[in-house]
Amino acid sequence: AGAANLTGRAIYRRAHCRLHRDAGKSLIKASRLARQAGFILRIYDAYRPPYAQQILWSALPNKDYVRDPQSGSHHSRGVALDLTLIGTEGEPLDMGTAFDTMEEKSHHFYADLPADVQRHRLMLLGIMLAAGFQAIATEWWHYELPNADDYPLLDDE
Numbered sequence: 001a002g003a004a005n006l007t008g009r010a011i012y013r014r015a016h017c018r019l020h021r022d023a024g025k026s027l028i029k030a031s032r033l034a035r036q037a038g039f040i041l042r043i044y045d046a047y048r049p050p051y052a053q054q055i056l057w058s059a060l061p062n063k064d065y066v067r068d069p070q071s072g073s074h075h076s077r078g079v080a081l082d083l084t085l086i087g088t089e090g091e092p093l094d095m096g097t098a099f100d101t102m103e104e105k106s107h108h109f110y111a112d113l114p115a116d117v118q119r120h121r122l123m124l125l126g127i128m129l130a131a132g133f134q135a136i137a138t139e140w141w142h143y144e145l146p147n148a149d150d151y152p153l154l155d156d157e
Contacts, residue, residue, distance in 0.1 A: 004016075011055045013148055018047035018156075020078035021125035029082065037123065038088060044099045044141065045082040048075035050155055066102075075153040080144035085124050093120040099141050107138050 019027060027041075034041050048056075050146045056066050067073040074080035076101045078092070082100075085093045096117040104110060108121060121140050128135065133143035 009109065017043055018078060020047075020145075020151060021037045021079065022151075023081065024154055026132040026145065030127050030133065034085060037127070039093075039123075039127075040084045042086050043081055043082050043083045045075060046080075047078040047156075048073055050076055050153070066092060072149075072153045073081050074148040074151075075142045076083045076153050077148060078154055079148045079149045080142065082139070082141045083124075083143070084141055085120065085127075093123075095124075095140055096119055097140070106140055108135055108140050109137075 023046075031041050042115050053067070057125070082111050084095060084099065087093050094114075094117050095105070095134075096110070096113045105113070108125065124140070125135055128143040136142050136144070
């Protein structure tokens with residue numbers, strides 16, 4: 001809900017996290033799996049109203065990183081979320097880039113990263129896949145339900 005996003009400014013009117021019921025069930029499973037491994041999940045973004053998607057698209061109209069609002073973001077369907085793992089010290093694990101860093105280094109399998117960073121990304125990937133989500137190649141933090149396009153776009157603030 002804050003300014004830690006690709007625009008560098010807050011884009012939401014209220015700080016709350018919403019998901020489609022199906023994504024919520026998978027997130028509960030992911031949270032349990034993370035806790036079993038000694039971690040917790042920190043959610044950066046979930047349901048994104050169309051006005052927020054338009055703000056992001058205006059800031060970075062690049063289909064490799066931001067979905068065109070006309071096509072409908074999976075966030076705007078309530079079935080995508082952006083998150084990371086929090087370690088035992090209460091800090092996010094080092095994932096090699098900050099959330100919403102829209103560059104090649106943020107791609108899931110970017111090779112030129114330290115081994116511990118690659119392990120952290122793989123741990124998050126494993127948890128999220130086991131919980132029923134799928135990843136996209138360009139953002140280590142983004143997960144969505146399979147067949148996300150089958151869910152209707154929502155317009156609810």
